[in-house]
Amino acid sequence: MTCREFEYFAPASVGQCTALLKTYGSRAKILAGGMSLIPVMKLRLGAPAYLIDINGISGLDYIRETRDSLRIGALTRHHALETSSLVRRKEPLLAETAAWIGDPQVRNRGTIGGALVHADPSGDWGATILAMRGEMKLRGPARERVIAADNFFVDTFTSAAKGNELLVEVRIPVPRRRSGGSYMKLERKSGDFATVGVATQISLDEEGVCDYAGIGLTAVGMTNIRAKGAEAALLGKVPTDSTIEDAAEAASEDASPMSDPLRGSVEYKKAMTKVFTRRGLQLAVKRAKGVA
């Protein structure tokens, strides 16, 4: 279908953008990659009267290293995160997640910031950002604020970003020594949304005891979910097949999927959450030990 009519702005700066947001408020939508927004508009599921295209704003597309984090500009494309040697070295879970998003053309346009604010419960980034305890920096007309991942995914397609705020940066702590992670996605076909997606990030201390566990879930809740029960099943223990099995079982309890004719029943999705959490943790542990 054709979109409804809208007025189009292409601001050259964040300041111009927030001024436009101040003027048009909830009648406006930000256009970043457009890989979620434009299909929504073509189906007329959404019809913003004002579209603010931020692709011309320079200085929002970057991957920077600080002492203990990676700072990623909100306009950074999935493809850049998939292929960046810095990301692959320092935060390989990010690169692995990016590779599962959509398809190559989608990854050329889609952005991490747009995906996070879109807050699709089937979005892949949300699970990984939760698992890695990322933070989102928002800029409004008057001030900036930083929101932790745990507080960012408010409801289905609803992030904590207010209508007059622009997400400008995503901050992700660099994992400590002896860390490993994985992103695994069950999909019906190539390029599909997840039936289930699981992001895992764990760290081991000198005795091999798990001292950090981050597990995020995709497509099994009203938002991306942090599997806190699964994390608790791992913390303070040496990860064995048995503790991983407990964590996988706990993850299926943490999940609250909906039954749907396309991707399966509640029972099936919970069962797959368990399978993919188990597989993801096994791989994460191997990577943390440096044997995978």
Added chain:
Amino acid sequence: MAKRAPKSSKKRGKKARHVKVSLNGSIFEADVEPRLLLVDLIRDVAGLTGTHVGCDTSNCGACTVLVDGQSVKSCSMFAVQVNGSKVQTIEGLAEDGDLHPMQSAFWENHGLQCGFCTPGMIIQASWLLKQNPNPTDDQIRAGISGNLCRCTGYVNIVKSIKAAAKEMRR
């Protein structure tokens, strides 16, 4: 006394915007509605119908073109977004009447049947080889995972891309 139109009938922005783009190496300009899709600019306004509309749901990749060297689905961009950019379509591949090696490879290796997916496939494959001039079969399959073909089962498409890669590495 003048009547005031009820709020619900307030007219939406209809202002035409000027788009100036380098299209297959030549400047192309038009005044368009913001909601005009890039694929419709290419097909209906510029008259280049080699780029196809396959699905309307951003799935099939038949609309794939290059924008500033990146392969994108032109059904999922607005024409106004490419103002000032370089766009390359399937019509821009051949040089001086000589087929691009990718086009020759699809011809020689029977990489198409109905041909509907083919322009998008060729454009995407040409982008893929710029990223990776010597891809494995698996890398090729992953590289064209955004392009659907209903005819071939992809076997000869992969073969064609592999052959083109070999030719282009010479």
